[in-house]
Amino acid sequence: MTDHRTAVAHRNRRRPLTRLLAGATGLACLSLLGGCFAAAPAQPASQGTGQRIALAMLQPPRSGLTPLSDDAFKLSRWATAETLIMLDANGEAQPGLATQWEQASPKTWVFTIRQGVKFHDGTDLTPERVAASLTAATKASPKPRILDGVTLTISHDATTVTIGTAEPDPLVPQRLSSPQLVILAAKAYQGKAVSPVGTGTGPFELTAVNGTSGATLQRFDGYWGDKALASGVDVSFVPDGAARAAALRTGTAQVVEAVPVGQAASIEANLIHEVPMPRTNTLYLNTKKGPFADPAVRAAARAAIDRARLVQDVYEGRADIAEGLLGPALPWMAGERDAAYTALRDEHRKQPATIDKVKITLGTFTDRAELPEVAVLLEQQLEAVGFEVTQDVREYQYIEADALDGDFDAFILSRATVLDSGDPVAYLYSDFACEGSFNIAQFCDKEVDAALKVAAQAPAGQERRAAIATVEALVLGNDAAVPMLHERVIQGEAAGVTGVERDPRERALITAKSTLDA
The missing domain is CATH 3.40.190 (D-Maltodextrin-Binding Protein; domain 2)
Structure with a gap:
């Protein structure tokens, strides 16, 4: 219904x-x-x-x-607020508030801080101020998502900031590009909450x-x-x-952020621009309790979904059918889905169970206008194989906490996969590690945690890409999440x-x- x-x-x-x-x-x-x-x-x-x-x-x-x-x-x-590192179009680290950096040892990075920078309140950017901002982030509760599973020690001298890690971390510069690690003036931290008003650079x-x-x-x-x-x-x-x-x-x-697909035809074509996004429309299945604690029932839900129909009927063809969690915005991923990847994924998959009047709750939010329509079609597809679906659709700010607490059997989320560092490992950890802070699927698997550790420690390049593919194959093999489509955002100008x-x-x-x- x-x-x-x-x-x-x-x-x-x-x-x-x-x-x-x-x-x-x-x-x-x-x-x-x-x-x-x-x-x-x-x-x-x-x-x-x-x-x-x-x-x-x-x-x-x-x-x-x-x-x-x-x-x-x-x-x-x-x-309005800036980070030590910026990323270029390829996700490579570039100077921001830090002008240069070096890996002094496997667990130590040294960043030279830009001189002559003023905060909006007129105070100076200094290595001491940078160290204080970063330290505040490491002590926050909850931690910024980019720091999930990461322990940092931070010190400074007159011109540099030194960052130590508990384990070798080849992506420290990319982590420092996350907007969650912006550097703010001292007065930003004087109240109960960190305030960016008048404190950026x-x-x-x-x-x-x-x-x-x-x-x-x-x-x-x-x-x-x-x-x-x-x-x-x-x-x-x-x-x-x-x-x-x-x-x-x-x-x-x-300038308008995220024009809905259904509204695009009503706007002059020269005012809208499609941008391929590292954003996946994903169905998270509650692996801890309820019907989807059974992996065979999760497999039945995955098998019921017609991705092509979702793309055509809801997104009017302005999206890509998902082959995995990571989409066309990361073109290298397609080459990683080889025979070994497929074998690993299929080795872990269960045969779909026969479904007979299995009641499930399906949640999503209204802030992205297409998602309620996705929910309607998804409900039809799931009910066609024997599920009985009850929907709960609200604004995101009123539903996020319930989703994170595992109050739904299934939850549809439009999920960005490389926002934090330009690298998908942080997203994979956040969503699928036992201790991940955004684990809507309530998923915990020792093999996946071990694969995530390998991926996190791998150097940038082919070794890291292969490790990321292993994580994706294992998550999909467990049917903790069902990637449905990769979005293209429509930006209005x-x-x-x-x-x-x-x-x-x-x-x-x-x-x-x-x-x-x-």
Whole structure:
């Protein structure tokens, strides 16, 4: 059966936008869909066009914009907070707030800190400040996901920061590129929560946050690099996909994150851009309790799923059928799925059980507009083989905790696979290690944990890629998760917008070069 909330959410997403209201408060609101966008205040132009950019984002902050959570990726996409290391298009480490680095020993890395950098509050970036920010991340509870399974010791001298690891870690520079390890001024850490307001080093200063409604950023003229062309950015959080699409059509927002596939046809083709994403639409199965504790029942669910239909019917062909957890955004993975990989995966798979009126709960969230529709089709496919499905569909902020606690038999998640370090090992550990912090499948397997340890210690290159493939084969062999499709995000950019990043890793968007035609 289909949960009533799912049907309502589905109907609401299809309703046309009927009117715009201009309020006396200076907000332009999409009346039926609840998306409000802060009107851009007039700003003098000191360089570039001086225009402000209105940005509509998918999800509101989940943790008050603390950089020690996934909210850190918003700070990165707004170019307000920076890390020691940046990644290029190939995932290779490049200078950020660190100008150079070396591996002094198997367990020791030394980073030279950039000189002449000011925080937005006017204080100086120093090795001492860098060490303090990183130390705060290591002591956070819960830890940032990039530090799952990692123990760091941090020290500094007048020009460098030294990072020690409990085990040899060939990806320390890539780890330090994670937005969850941004470097902030001392005053960011003075309250109960870490505050990024006025404490970053990026070309834009975060000056105000309006709860889960929006945020305001101003150009920081003391930036150490090229100064921002735009005078500021006005951010609105708009979970409803139809509202985001309407904002792009009407010009209420100039940059729009994640236009839903179902809305793409209503927008001029030159305003939307498909970006292949390292993001997999995955069905996580609860391996600890309930019907899916039986691997044969998990195998039956996996066998019931028609991936091609999901891609065509829900994503209108704007996605790729999943062959594994890692998709086309990591093209090297296809070459790793050889005969040995297939044999390892199939060795662990059970024959599908015969299903007869097995009741399961299926959860997902509304923030990504396609997921409720995926749930409807998935329910049909599962019920066709004998499952009885009850759906629970809510906004992500209201369902995440229940999913992590294992309250669902199955959960559909649109999951980024290389956000943290440009390398998928952190994602695989987080989701499938016994102690992983994002283990929705409640999965724990000694063989997988051992394979994850090998992958984590392997040097970058072919050896590491092979180890990653082994982990994927084992996870799929256990049917802890069923990868269904790999998404291509649709990014909206109004006419006249230039210098906006189209980043597969979803960590860059607004940059110092982002601007609007006058």
